[in-house]
Amino acid sequence: MDETTTILTLGEDYPDIRRAVGRICEDFQGAYWREMDAASAYPLAFVEALTKSGWLAALIPEAYGGAGLPLRAAAVILETIHASGGSAAACHAQMYTMGTVLRHGSEAQKQKYLPAIASGELRLQAFGVTEPASGTDTANLRTRAVRDGNHYIVNGQKVWTSRALYSDLMLLLARTTPREEVTKPTDGLSVFLIDLRELKDNGVEIRPIDTMINHNTTEVFFSDAKIPAASLVGEEGKGFRYILDGMNAERTLIASESIGDARFFLERASSYACERKIFGGPIGRNQGIQFPLARAHAETEAAELMARKAAALFDDGQPCGPEANMAKLLCAEAAWHAGEACMQTFGGFAFAREYDIERKWREARLYLTAPISTNLVLAYIGQHVLGLPKSY
Amino acid sequence: MKVLVPVKRVIDANIKVRVKSDQSGVELNNVKMAMNPFCEIAVEEAIRLKEAGAAEEIVLVTAGIRQSQETLRSGLAMGADRGILIETDEALEPLAVAKLLKAVVEREEPGLVLLGKQAIDGDNNQTGQMLAGLLNWSIGSFVSKLETGDGSISVVREVDGGLEKVRLKSPAIVTVDLRLNEPRYASLPNIMKAKKKPIDMFTPEDLGVGVAPRVTVLKVVEPPARDAGVKVSSAAELVEKLRQEAKVI
Numbered sequence: 221m222d223e224t225t226t227i228l229t230l231g232e233d234y235p236d237i238r239r240a241v242g243r244i245c246e247d248f249q250g251a252y253w254r255e256m257d258a259a260s261a262y263p264l265a266f267v268e269a270l271t272k273s274g275w276l277a278a279l280i281p282e283a284y285g286g287a288g289l290p291l292r293a294a295a296v297i298l299e300t301i302h303a304s305g306g307s308a309a310a311c312h313a314q315m316y317t318m319g320t321v322l323r324h325g326s327e328a329q330k331q332k333y334l335p336a337i338a339s340g341e342l343r344l345q346a347f348g349v350t351e352p353a354s355g356t357d358t359a360n361l362r363t364r365a366v367r368d369g370n371h372y373i374v375n376g377q378k379v380w381t382s383r384a385l386y387s388d389l390m391l392l393l394a395r396t397t398p399r400e401e402v403t404k405p406t407d408g409l410s411v412f413l414i415d416l417r418e419l420k421d422n423g424v425e426i427r428p429i430d431t432m433i434n435h436n437t438t439e440v441f442f443s444d445a446k447i448p449a450a451s452l453v454g455e456e457g458k459g460f461r462y463i464l465d466g467m468n469a470e471r472t473l474i475a476s477e478s479i480g481d482a483r484f485f486l487e488r489a490s491s492y493a494c495e496r497k498i499f500g501g502p503i504g505r506n507q508g509i510q511f512p513l514a515r516a517h518a519e520t521e522a523a524e525l526m527a528r529k530a531a532a533l534f535d536d537g538q539p540c541g542p543e544a545n546m547a548k549l550l551c552a553e554a555a556w557h558a559g560e561a562c563m564q565t566f567g568g569f570a571f572a573r574e575y576d577i578e579r580k581w582r583e584a585r586l587y588l589t590a591p592i593s594t595n596l597v598l599a600y601i602g603q604h605v606l607g608l609p610k611s612y
Numbered sequence: 613m614k615v616l617v618p619v620k621r622v623i624d625a626n627i628k629v630r631v632k633s634d635q636s637g638v639e640l641n642n643v644k645m646a647m648n649p650f651c652e653i654a655v656e657e658a659i660r661l662k663e664a665g666a667a668e669e670i671v672l673v674t675a676g677i678r679q680s681q682e683t684l685r686s687g688l689a690m691g692a693d694r695g696i697l698i699e700t701d702e703a704l705e706p707l708a709v710a711k712l713l714k715a716v717v718e719r720e721e722p723g724l725v726l727l728g729k730q731a732i733d734g735d736n737n738q739t740g741q742m743l744a745g746l747l748n749w750s751i752g753s754f755v756s757k758l759e760t761g762d763g764s765i766s767v768v769r770e771v772d773g774g775l776e777k778v779r780l781k782s783p784a785i786v787t788v789d790l791r792l793n794e795p796r797y798a799s800l801p802n803i804m805k806a807k808k809k810p811i812d813m814f815t816p817e818d819l820g821v822g823v824a825p826r827v828t829v830l831k832v833v834e835p836p837a838r839d840a841g842v843k844v845s846s847a848a849e850l851v852e853k854l855r856q857e858a859k860v861i
Contacts, residue, residue, distance in 0.1 A: 236682075240797065240798040274800035275800055287800050287804060
C-alpha cells in the first residue's frame with residue numbers, strides 16, 4: 221500500500237459508541253417521538269441527554285473541549301439514533317456546523333465559541349444559506365452584508381433555516397460584493413458567525429414553517445441587522461469556498477442517518493413479516509413481501525459501503541466530494557426503498573401512528589430532498605466526475 | 613473504602629428471547645447483549661458513593677466469555693476505576709460465581725460488595741446470598757436505599773408488605789433493587805477514558821475454583837401462549853364465569 225491508500229473499516233465499528241448511544245435511545249422510544257411529532261415540539265429532553273453526555277461535541281477537537289473523534293464516529297452516533305426509531309435532525313447540526321469556524325475561523329473566534337459549543341452552553345445549529353429566490357443556486361443569493369465601520373448591515377431573507385429558533389448562534393452566508401463586481405459568481409460571498417440572541421427582534425425575525433415532518437424549520441428575515449465586523453469568518457468574499465468543505469461532512473453524516481432509517485425499517489418489517497399470520501402462515505413467506513425487503517437490505521448494505529468510503533476519505537484528509545454526494549444519494553434512496561417496503565409489509569397498520577412506521581417514512585423522505593436534492597447530486601456527478609456539460 | 617461490583621453480561625432487556633431449536637437453552641448467536649440492569653444500578657450506586665467521598669476505588673468483576681470485557685467497559689465508562697475478567701467458556705451457575713467472587717474478595721479486600729439482586733436472564737437471585745454465606749459476611753438484599761456510616765452500612769430493604777431498615781456491620785454484601793437509583797448514561801469523554809482503564813484477566817484455575825456445572829438442564833421451552841381474553845357484558849356474567857368456568861370463587 222502506498223501513502224495515498226485510505227483504509228476502510230468494515231463490520232460493527234465503534235461498538236462502545238453504539239452501545240452508549242443506544243442506551244440513551246432506549247429511554248426515548250416511539251411514544252416520545254410520536255408526542256413530539258404530534259405537537260411539532262422540539263425534542264429538548266433528548267437533545268439535552270445527548271448534550272450532557274458529550275455526544276454532540278464528538279467532532280470538536282480536544283483542545284476546545286470536545287472529543288476530537290473522526291467523522292466516521294459521528295456517523296455511527298447518528299446512525300444509532302436513527303436505527304433506534306428516533307431522529308437526530310433536531311441536533312445533528314450542532315455536531316458539524318462548527319466545522320466552518322474550526323477550519324476557517326480565527327483563533328480568537330475558536331477560543332470564544334468552540335468550548336461553549338462543546339459543552340452545549342452555546343447552540344450553533346442554524347445555517348442560513350438557502351433563499352426563496354435562489355434555492356440551491358447559492359451563488360445567486362441576494363442577502364447583502366454591507367460594511368459600515370466596525371459593523372456589517374445585513375438585509376435579506378433566508379428560508380428552510382432549520383432549528384433557528386433553537387440556536388444561539390447562526391452561520392450566515394451573505395453577499396458582501398455585488399455580483400456585477402466579481403468575475404466568478406461564487407466570489408464576493410462571505411460567512412459570518414452571528415449571535416441570534418442579540419439580533420432576535422432587533423433586525424432579525426424568525427418565523428417557523430409548518431411542515432409535513434417535525435423539523436423545526438424556519439424563515440429568517442434580516443432588516444438592517446447590525447452585526448459586529450468581528451463576526452466575519454476568514455476573509456471577506458471567500459465564503460462560498462468555506463462552506464463547501466463543510467458540505468461533504470454534512471452529506472456523509474446525513475447518509476449515515478439514512479442508513480439508520482433503513483435499518484429501522486428493515487428490522488421492524490422483518491419481525492412483523494415473521495409474526496403476522498394471514499392466509500395460513502406468516503406474510504414474510506410471500507415473495508411479494510419478502511423480496512422487496514431483501515432487495516432493500518442489499519441496497520442498504522451497498523449504500524453503507526459508499527458512506528463508509530466517504531467518511532474514510534474525509535478522515536484521511538483526501539478529496540471526497542463525489543463519494544460524499546454519492547453516499548447521500550444512495551443511502552437516502554436505500555432508506556426510502558426500505559421505508560416503502562416496510563409500509564407495504566405493515567399494510568393498514570403502517571398508517572396507524574402507534575407503529576412509528578408512517579412517521580419514520582415521512583422523515584426518511586426528507587433526505588431525497590435535503591440538504592441537497594437528488595437531481596443536484598446527479599448534476600454534480602455528471603459534471604464533476606464524468607466530465608459532462610454543466611446542466612445546472 | 614474499596615467497593616467491588618460484580619456485573620453480568622445478559623441478553624439486552626429490549627430483545628425478545630428465543631429458545632434454541634434443540635431446546636438446550638436460549639439463542640445467543642447474533643443477539644444484542646448488555647449489562648444486567650440491576651448490575652447497572654449497583655455500578656451507579658458505587659459511583660455515587662465515590663462522588664460523595666464514601667468510596668475511594670470501584671472495582672468491577674465479571675466471569676464469563678472474553679466478550680464480557682464489553683460489559684466491564686460499559687461500567688468503566690460510567691465511572692468505575694478498573695475491571696477484572698475471570699475468563700471461562702463454562703456456563704456458570706450461581707454457586708460457581710459466588711465461589712469465584714469469594715476468591716476475588718479475598719484478593720481485593722473490599723469494604724462493600726454491591727451486586728444486582730438478580731440477573732434478568734436466569735432470575736436466580738442467589739449469587740449475593742451465596743457469597744455472603746461463603747464469606748460469612750453480613751448481607752442486605754433487595755436494597756432501595758443505602759447509607760454508609762462508621763464501620764457500618766444502613767440499608768432499606770424492599771420486603772413483602774413493606775420496607776425493612778437494617779444496619780450491617782462492614783464489610784458487607786448488598787444486593788440492589790430497582791428503586792435504589794437511576795443509572796447515568798456513559799458519557800463520550802468517560803468512554804474515551806474507559807479505554808485506558810486496566811482490566812485484569814484471570815481464569816477459574818488461577819483462582820483455584822472449580823466451576824463445573826452441578827445442575828443438568830433437561831429442556832428449555834417457550835412459555836405457553838396465552839388464550840385470547842373474553843369480554844363480558846355485565847358484572848353478573850363475570851361472577852358467573854368466575855364461578856363456573858374459572859372456578860375461583
